[in-house]
Amino acid sequence: MTLDHMASRFNDINLSRRGFLAGAAGAGGGLVLSLSLPFGRSDAATSGDFAPNAFIRIGSDGQVVLTMPYVEMGQGTYTSIPMLIAEELEVNLKQVRLEHAPPNEKLYANPLLGVQATGNSNAMRGAWKPLREVGATARVMLVAAAAKRWGVDSKTCRARDGEVIHDATGRRLKYGELAGEAAQMAVPENVSLKRPEAFKLIGTPAKRLDAPGKVNGTARYGIDARPPGVKIATLTQSPVFGGRLKSLDDAAARAVKGVRQIVQLDDAVAVVADHMGAAKKGLEALKIEWDDGPHAGLATAQIAQELEQATLGSGTVAQKVGDADKALAGAATKVEAKYQLPFLAHATMEPMNCTVHVRKDECEIWIGSQAVARVQAMAAKAAGLPTEKVIVHNHLIGGGFGRRLEADGAVRAVEIAKHVDGPVKVVWTREEDIQHGMYRPYWFDRLSAGLDAQGRPVAWKNRFAGPSVIARWLPPAFKDGLDPDSTEGAIDLVYDLPNFHVEFVRVEPPGIPTAFWRSVGPSHNVFVTESFVDELSSAAGQDAVAYRRKLLDRNPRARAVLDLAAEKSGWGQALPKGSGRGVALQFVFGSYMAQVAEVEVSRDGTVRVRRVVCSMDCGTVVNPDTVQAQLQSGVIFGATAALYGEITLKDGRVEQSNFDSYQMLRMNEAPAIDVHIVKSAEPPGGMGETGTSLIVPAIANAIFAATGKRLRKMPVDSNLLKQPA
Amino acid sequence: MAITININGSGHDIDVDGDTPLLWVLRDVLGMTGTKFGCGAALCGACTVHIDGVATRSCVTPVDSIGKSAVTTIEVVGATDAGAKIQKAWLDHEVVQCGYCQSGQIMSASALLASNPHPTDADIDDAMSGNICRCGTYVRIREAIKLAAQSNAKGG
Numbered sequence: 001m002t003l004d005h006m007a008s009r010f011n012d013i014n015l016s017r018r019g020f021l022a023g024a025a026g027a028g029g030g031l032v033l034s035l036s037l038p039f040g041r042s043d044a045a046t047s048g049d050f051a052p053n054a055f056i057r058i059g060s061d062g063q064v065v066l067t068m069p070y071v072e073m074g075q076g077t078y079t080s081i082p083m084l085i086a087e088e089l090e091v092n093l094k095q096v097r098l099e100h101a102p103p104n105e106k107l108y109a110n111p112l113l114g115v116q117a118t119g120n121s122n123a124m125r126g127a128w129k130p131l132r133e134v135g136a137t138a139r140v141m142l143v144a145a146a147a148k149r150w151g152v153d154s155k156t157c158r159a160r161d162g163e164v165i166h167d168a169t170g171r172r173l174k175y176g177e178l179a180g181e182a183a184q185m186a187v188p189e190n191v192s193l194k195r196p197e198a199f200k201l202i203g204t205p206a207k208r209l210d211a212p213g214k215v216n217g218t219a220r221y222g223i224d225a226r227p228p229g230v231k232i233a234t235l236t237q238s239p240v241f242g243g244r245l246k247s248l249d250d251a252a253a254r255a256v257k258g259v260r261q262i263v264q265l266d267d268a269v270a271v272v273a274d275h276m277g278a279a280k281k282g283l284e285a286l287k288i289e290w291d292d293g294p295h296a297g298l299a300t301a302q303i304a305q306e307l308e309q310a311t312l313g314s315g316t317v318a319q320k321v322g323d324a325d326k327a328l329a330g331a332a333t334k335v336e337a338k339y340q341l342p343f344l345a346h347a348t349m350e351p352m353n354c355t356v357h358v359r360k361d362e363c364e365i366w367i368g369s370q371a372v373a374r375v376q377a378m379a380a381k382a383a384g385l386p387t388e389k390v391i392v393h394n395h396l397i398g399g400g401f402g403r404r405l406e407a408d409g410a411v412r413a414v415e416i417a418k419h420v421d422g423p424v425k426v427v428w429t430r431e432e433d434i435q436h437g438m439y440r441p442y443w444f445d446r447l448s449a450g451l452d453a454q455g456r457p458v459a460w461k462n463r464f465a466g467p468s469v470i471a472r473w474l475p476p477a478f479k480d481g482l483d484p485d486s487t488e489g490a491i492d493l494v495y496d497l498p499n500f501h502v503e504f505v506r507v508e509p510p511g512i513p514t515a516f517w518r519s520v521g522p523s524h525n526v527f528v529t530e531s532f533v534d535e536l537s538s539a540a541g542q543d544a545v546a547y548r549r550k551l552l553d554r555n556p557r558a559r560a561v562l563d564l565a566a567e568k569s570g571w572g573q574a575l576p577k578g579s580g581r582g583v584a585l586q587f588v589f590g591s592y593m594a595q596v597a598e599v600e601v602s603r604d605g606t607v608r609v610r611r612v613v614c615s616m617d618c619g620t621v622v623n624p625d626t627v628q629a630q631l632q633s634g635v636i637f638g639a640t641a642a643l644y645g646e647i648t649l650k651d652g653r654v655e656q657s658n659f660d661s662y663q664m665l666r667m668n669e670a671p672a673i674d675v676h677i678v679k680s681a682e683p684p685g686g687m688g689e690t691g692t693s694l695i696v697p698a699i700a701n702a703i704f705a706a707t708g709k710r711l712r713k714m715p716v717d718s719n720l721l722k723q724p725a
Numbered sequence: 726m727a728i729t730i731n732i733n734g735s736g737h738d739i740d741v742d743g744d745t746p747l748l749w750v751l752r753d754v755l756g757m758t759g760t761k762f763g764c765g766a767a768l769c770g771a772c773t774v775h776i777d778g779v780a781t782r783s784c785v786t787p788v789d790s791i792g793k794s795a796v797t798t799i800e801v802v803g804a805t806d807a808g809a810k811i812q813k814a815w816l817d818h819e820v821v822q823c824g825y826c827q828s829g830q831i832m833s834a835s836a837l838l839a840s841n842p843h844p845t846d847a848d849i850d851d852a853m854s855g856n857i858c859r860c861g862t863y864v865r866i867r868e869a870i871k872l873a874a875q876s877n878a879k880g881g
Binding site: 076 | 741742744745746748749750752753754756757758759760761762763764765766768769771798799800803812815816819820821822823824825826827828831849850851853854855856857858859860861862863864865866867
């Protein structure tokens with residue numbers, strides 16, 4: 001089971017199609033009061049507007065405003081979601097203006113996830129049918145209004161480019177002219193959607209609607225919010241998670257020009273100032289003693305050891321096919337391996353920030369969030385106010401990657417703002433952002449497999465240990481020791497494996513918070529499974545592509561992407577000494593993908609990723625340019641993790657602090673990335689994360705091909721690849 | 726003591742400590758939020774502006790070091806020939822994703838193009854490797870710079 005199926009299983013707020021449309025229609029008019037707009041500010045809906053649901057508002061001036069239930073964080077959702085609505089509404093993209101949705105779980109929950117959140121690559125998967133229906137519903141009502149005015153059968157009218165046309169008489173009415181009357185029409189029970197061959201927008205490369213503001217500096221992110229009178233604060237939190245403030249001498253900080261106030265919390269200190277320069281200078285001048293608390297001595301090795309130990313016990317069975325133990329006992333060859341993946345920070349380019357104005361009986365928040373309703377609920381709790389007394393303005397997001405599914409930054413900002421008269425923008429330094437993140441979990445996996453005389457796998461066993469992020473973030477979805485995220489990519493493999501046994505041992509590490517990180521469960525599982533399949537091919541003495549191919553008889557979509565990547569990458573052709581190609585294959589987030597990475601390993605052990613060929617079948621492609629961009633993006637993100645990504649603890653403290661110690665792939669290291677898309681009429685699969693999970697094993701397998709060294713622990717350790725002088 | 730700095734063609738009197746980084750004067754004092762904060766240590770390039778045409782990390786540039794030099798930010802770089810070509814190439818080539826680093830990328834790229842109308846791949850690496858993009862738009866940034874350089878060739 002995958003995360004997108006969890007709503008139907010675990011959640012009763014999943015919305016039926018009728019509830020989705022009708023519930024939305026009921027709230028039509030009053031939606032726009034508290035929105036912060038990316039492209040300008042509109043007035044509230046007026047009585048002459050046509051707002052048939054929570055996503056569309058057409059003013060009598062003809063302006064079409066679309067409310068975006070998913071937030072833009074680079075993945076192109078503010079272009080592809082409007083494409084779905086506009087396709088059926090029959091408007092062109094130049095005619096629409098966009099607004100961020102306010103917090104409202106009932107109206108804006110992702111139908112697959114059951115909560116209002118942008119994550120798990122499921123915006124398009126959730127929106128694909130419902131938001132086309134939203135557009136079609138509005139169009140039917142506009143056509144009905146025109147037909148009524150003309151006194152003709154609505155079947156003789158058609159809609160196009162924001163107009164209703166009566167071909168027989170050549171009469172036309174613009175949507176704006178029909179807004180008031182359309183609002184009086186009955187909401188249709190059932191609307192039919194276009195057949196794919198009639199699509200005008202879907203499947204064509206659309207220009208990003210958010211691009212112009214992002215090249216001229218006018219795009220507004222959360223960190224750019226400037227409510228009148230806003231003060232700027234920055235903070236330092238207990239360097240050890242769970243520690244407490246022991247003593248504070250803030251005399252020198254108070255003397256810094258521009259510093260207005262020092263806010264002391266149980267486990268943090270904030271400096272409030274006229275500008276961030278003064279706040280940072282004040283922060284540096286603080287003399288603080290901390291009580292480090294119970295995790296004072298914690299080191300990463302301890303956590304790794306505990307996880308390794310856990311894989312020797314037993315866990316919850318996540319999937320069982322056949323009898324793996326029996327098959328293993330009778331196998332001709334046995335292969336065993338242990339894998340480890342490190343903690344990772346998100347390091348979004350926009351550091352954590354949140355602006356809050358706490359008033360007597362309400363609280364106003366400016367933030368860029370992937371989960372705005374969660375922010376509202378948790379901020380309300382922190383402020384001691386009812387949820388509806390918290391107004392949240394969402395913004396464009398300067399990198400999410402899962403970090404902004406969390407509301408810890410908003411809670412912290414509320415705690416500080418309660419002590420400040422007027423609005424305060426709390427901006428984390430980069431050091432604070434990296435050292436007080438919520439991290440991709442550390443994982444430890446123990447695998448064994450048995451091969452028959454032909455090298456074919458007859459048994460596969462995998463027991464892995466790590467935390468369940470879902471258990472904290474969406475508790476109802478953690479059930480009987482399992483959750484759909486932790487296991488995605490470890491079970492339901494593309495390969496034909498007759499005896500298969502996978503167990504998950506939940507172990508929550510002490511002293512370090514964990515969270516979703518781009519490509520979530522698969523960021524761990526795909527590295528492990530695709531490295532291990534590669535080990536099996538090597539143990540069988542067979543080519544890595546040919547070996548996988550033999551296990552894909554029952555999976556033609558997976559085989560097609562594998563064949564395509566092999567062909568386009570020149571698989572099998574000679575490479576210079578020290579270079580190698582690695583292949584990896586996955587079906588996660590509803591999309592099939594294969595990658596071939598080409599690496600070069602120098603004598604000192606430095607790894608350069610030269611070229612990556614990706615082939616994918618993600619079902620129907622809505623915006624092909626976005627698909628390509630997301631793959632390029634995912635590959636760079638994953639390659640960064642493979643080559644550099646590691647958060648370590650020493651004495652309970654995160655050792656990395658800025659981009660010097662937590663390195664990013666840069667322009668001079670970026671590989672060429674070729675993307676090949678398989679045409680498909682299946683429903684869309686997820687796109688935002690697939691590239692990330694797959695590139696890590698592709699690189700590790702390429703390093704094996706280049707050097708004969710199998711790296712079972714990420715990130716790449718160059719010392720293991722050094723050649724003797 | 727007030728400091729006067731020339732930003733985007735206008736003089737601004739600023740009453741902050743002289744060692745205050747230019748970035749915070751732009752963003753918090755003057756409200757010019759197009760220039761972004763990424764690291765505070767000249768490691769990521771998000772805060773890049775031009776000082777007398779040279780790409781400079783504003784997060785480590787004290788305001789009292791600027792003197793009479795001219796500061797140019799993302800808000801007006803489109804008024805320069807190179808800036809306009811880079812911005813157009815960014816749009817034509819659909820470079821942006823989250824977009825947060827792109828002000829800095831565009832400032833670095835336009836300074837490169839102004840001083841070197843036909844940069845090689847190595848020139849691009851040199852000029853752009855100080856700018857981190859977490860969305861990984863590097864492939865398109867490189868192509869867009871080359872696209873802008875081609876328009877240099879056509880335009881003479």
